[in-house]
Amino acid sequence: MTWSNGSKNWEMMVKKNNPGRIISNVLEQLRPGSNILMHELPWTAKALDTLLTRLKEKGCAFVDPETIEIRN
Known part of the structure; x- marks a missing residue:
């Protein structure tokens, strides 16, 4: 499964204590699906x-990825 919305939490290796930035990153990119x-x-x-x-x-x-039906 691929991702479409990155929390960019991996970019926070220096500034590790910024949960607010993670929340902002996700909400700014949020789209249907x-x-x-x-x-x-x-x-x-x-x-x-x-x-x-x-x-x-x-x-x-929220869905469990295991329950997503893949159509070819």
Whole structure:
């Protein structure tokens, strides 16, 4: 599966404690059908509660990639 929306959390290796920037990066790129790329990093984990809340407020739904049907 490919991603369409990068949290850019990998670019924060120097400024690691900026969960607000991760949230902004995701929300600025958000489009219908977005697949958000996030890496397992401590500063990403700090952003998740707020980010998921904001996405739900925008009406976004979350799906398990295993359940996506691929059509050829």
